[in-house]
Amino acid sequence: MLRELLYVVVGLVLLAYTADIFFNGGDDPREPVRIRPRFPLIGHVLGLMAEGPTYYRKTSKVAGAEIYTLGCFNFKVYISASSRLLPFIQKHSRALSFRPFLQLVARKYGDASDSAYEIFGGTLPDDLSQSVKMSLAPGRHLDQLSLRMGKRVLIDIQELLSSKKNSVPLLAWARHAVVQATSCAVYGEEHPFLDPEVESSYWKWMKYLTAHLVGWLDVTKTGYAARERVFKSYIRYCSKLPEESSHLMKEHQRVLGEAGISNTDKAKQAAIFTIASFSNSAPTLYWTLWELFSRPEILEEVREELLTKGAVVAQSSEGGSGRSFVLDVAALKSQCPLLLSVFQETQRTRHVNPSFRKVMSDTLLDDKYLLKEGHFLQVPGNVIHSETGIWGPTASQFDPYRFVPKKGEKDMTATASGFVPWGAAPYLCPARQFAATEILIIAALLAMRANIRPASGQWDERPALHHADLATLSPPKKDVDMKVSVREDWVGEWVLRMGESKSRVPLASG
Incomplete structure (x- = not known):
């Protein structure tokens, strides 16, 4: 035998x-x-x-x-x-x-019906892409999104600082802050994620994206059940869009409807729109806070930068009782290169997932590499971001000053060819200005208003990562409890001065 x-x-x-x-x-x-x-x-x-x-x-x-x-x-x-x-x-x-x-x-992911699937095989993706780009381009529509996002951020940070809990799991908080702020921006205050169970179901669903892509690995149907709860919330919301729903959301539903997509499919496709926003922004926020607060000297420099560059202004509140503070978002975006550098270096060093392309016809790259029709191309960002030819001998190290413009330089757009966390042209993330502004606002407010340190007393230099997650930055396998304390000199009423979106974040990717 x-x-x-x-x-x-x-x-x-x-x-x-x-x-x-x-x-x-x-x-x-x-x-x-x-x-x-x-x-x-x-x-x-x-x-x-x-x-x-x-x-x-x-x-x-x-x-x-x-x-x-x-x-x-x-x-x-x-x-x-x-x-x-x-x-x-x-x-x-x-x-x-x-x-x-x-x-x-x-x-x-969107459980498209057969008819919807066929329609997506036509020009609909291009029409949707154009609609999204127009809605997220600098202008009044993006201004409205940013204003509503900022108002919600202030609420969540105030709740965090007022909490009586001994510690807060940082990843869970970052996820909640991103979901609530982005949802308020896109859907209005009566959005699909007001119910904590729906928000929890969303993150449970995200764990099964790889399984759903394969089609048979979710044997217990746990991921599908979580997705269904999110779908039902969207179906209710989309049955009659509230007036305060954003131009982005209304246009998304209009384009789908005019293409012949049913109401149920329209709601489901709206739900999967969040995969690119929530699931990427949340771990990016988490790691940006991690890299910033784990470096006390850099944190102090960022705080000084926010003050000296006019991004944070202290003033007497009305009636002279107490203090109030203003975060000038236009100054934050354009005058605070160190905080932006920490954010972008976080993306560079922690970006993992590759960008995908399908080879639609035999293609000769650079007149010497033949890519055959029907196969696939991937560009792994973590490999590109490790190139010493672009990033120098310290490419494998975290340098908080890497993206700070050198003397005589206005920005770091010259490195755009080697900086790919937002994708690569012509498939750059259309929401990059909104997402970057959201993360910078949260990071700046917490830097000024709070001290954050691990409840264990030590920052883990190499935490285990959840690489099966499809986010552009892998989240940690285990959330970390943080001690959050208020900086007493910065207690008071906080408001945001948003400015116009024409004041862009000078991202290295453009």
């Missing part, structure tokens, strides 16, 4: 290697070099399951090439590991398209 079992195992191994050789033999010599996995056929899949997006760092070191191929059976993924190739990828944006993933997401 043991001998027969051994024969079977040996036979399967030989079959796997034979199949691997067969699939390798079909490569065109102009295609990027194929990296053979340790285990034939499925080795790269196993590596990604075990290590998440950090697996690309390992394969990129093994490849030693600016672009290479990972294979699983006859399925190929081309990995672009060099910022030098980004302009060529952008040049072929029609042939190397993100659009097919929008249709896939509509079905896998």
